[in-house]
Amino acid sequence: MKISIVTPFFNESESIQFYFERLVSVLESLGHAYEIVCVDDGSEDGTFEILVSYKVRFPQLKCIKFSRNFGKEAALTCGLHHATGDVVIPMDCDLQDPPELLESMIEEWKKGFMVVNAKRSDRDEGLMKSVSARFFYKLINKLSDSNIPENVGDFRLMDKRVVQAVNQLKEKTRFMKGILSWPGFKTATITYSRPSRMHGKPKQNYLKLFALAFDGIVSFSDMPLKVIVGTGFAITFFSFLYLIFIVLRPFFMEIDVAGYSSTIAIILFLGGMNMLSIGVVGIFISKIFNESKNRPIYVVETEVI
Ligand code: UDP
Numbered sequence: 059m060k061i062s063i064v065t066p067f068f069n070e071s072e073s074i075q076f077y078f079e080r081l082v083s084v085l086e087s088l089g090h091a092y093e094i095v096c097v098d099d100g101s102e103d104g105t106f107e108i109l110v111s112y113k114v115r116f117p118q119l120k121c122i123k124f125s126r127n128f129g130k131e132a133a134l135t136c137g138l139h140h141a142t143g144d145v146v147i148p149m150d151c152d153l154q155d156p157p158e159l160l161e162s163m164i165e166e167w168k169k170g171f172m173v174v175n176a177k178r179s180d181r182d183e184g185l186m187k188s189v190s191a192r193f194f195y196k197l198i199n200k201l202s203d204s205n206i207p208e209n210v211g212d213f214r215l216m217d218k219r220v221v222q223a224v225n226q227l228k229e230k231t232r233f234m235k236g237i238l239s240w241p242g243f244k245t246a247t248i249t250y251s252r253p254s255r256m257h258g259k260p261k262q263n264y265l266k267l268f269a270l271a272f273d274g275i276v277s278f279s280d281m282p283l284k285v286i287v288g289t290g291f292a293i294t295f296f297s298f299l300y301l302i303f304i305v306l307r308p309f310f311m312e313i314d315v316a317g318y319s320s321t322i323a324i325i326l327f328l329g330g331m332n333m334l335s336i337g338v339v340g341i342f343i344s345k346i347f348n349e350s351k352n353r354p355i356y357v358v359e360t361e362v363i
C-alpha cells in the first residue's frame with residue numbers, strides 16, 4: 059500500500075521545513091510506502107529550489123513547478139494528476155491540516171470507506187472567516203444539487219478509484235471542494251479542530267476566497283437562473299393583474315392622472331431587475347466561454363520527480 063500526499067505551495071519558504079519535518083515523521087511512523095507530490099504554484103521566493111533541495115533527504119518527493127501562479131485549485135488538480143498512491147490526501151503546507159490525522163483516516167479506509175472526510179469541529183481562524191465559511195457552506199448546499207459536506211475542506215483521504223473519477227472531470231473552473239465531492243462513494247467522516255496557520259502569512263486573501271465561493275455557486279448550481287425566471291414570472295403575473303385592474307377601473311371609478319413618481323419607481327425597478335438578470339445570464343455565458351476555450355488548467359515549467 060502506498061500513500062500519496064498532495065500539497066500546493068505558493069511562496070511558502072517559511073513553512074516548508076516545519077511541514078516536512080512533521081509530515082515525514084508521521085508518514086515514517088505509519089510504516090507504509092509514500093510519496094509527497096509538491097506543486098509549486100508559481101512562487102517567487104525560492105520555494106521550488108528549497109523543495110528540490112529537500113529531495114536529497116526525502117527521495118519520496120515529487121516536485122512540480124508551474125510557469126506562473128494558477129491558484130490553489132489548479133495546483134491541487136495537477137497534484138492529483140501526478141499522484142500514484144492507493145490513497146491520496148491533499149494537504150496544505152501550513153499545518154492547518156494536521157498530519158497526525160492520517161492514521162485514523164487510513165484506519166477508516168481499511169474498514170472499506172473510499173473517502174474519509176476530515177471535518178472541522180471548530181476553527182481557530184478569526185470570527186470573520188468562520189462566519190463567512192459557515193454562510194458559504196449553507197448557501198451552496200441550498201443551491202447546488204451535489205452534496206458538498208459542510209466544513210470539510212480539501213483535506214480528505216481518497217481511494218485511488220475516487221481520484222480516477224475526479225481526474226475525469228475536465229472542467230476549467232476548478233472548484234475543488236465540489237469536484238472532490240462529486241464522485242460520491244462510501245464516505246466516513248472524522249472530526250478535528252482546525253488550528254491556525256503555523257508559519258508565514260495566509261496566501262489566499264479574501265478576494266481570492268470570495269471569487270472561489272462565487273465560482274463554486276455558479277459552477278455547481280443553476281439556481282441563480284431559476285431565481286431570475288421565478289422573479290420574472292412573479293412580476294409578469296402581478297403586472298398582468300394590475301393591467302386588468304387599470305383597464306377596467308374607468309368603468310367603475312374616477313381616474314386620477316397623478317402617478318408620476320410611482321411610474322418612475324416602477325420603471326427604475328424593472329430596469330434594475332433587467333440589468334441584474336442580464337448580468338447573471340452573462341456570468342453563465344462567460345463560464346461557457348471559458349470552458350469552450352478549452353485552455354489547459356495549468357502549465358508546468360519544471361518537474362523533478
Ligand atoms: N496556495 C497555492 N496557490 C495560491 C494560494 C495558496 O498553492 O494561489 C496554497 C498555499 O501555499 C497553501 C494552501 O494553498 O499550501 C492554502 O493556503 P492558505 O493557508 O493561504 O489558505 P487558507 O488556509 O486560508 O485556505
Ligand code: MG
Pocket residue numbers: 150152154255260
Ligand atoms: Mg491555511
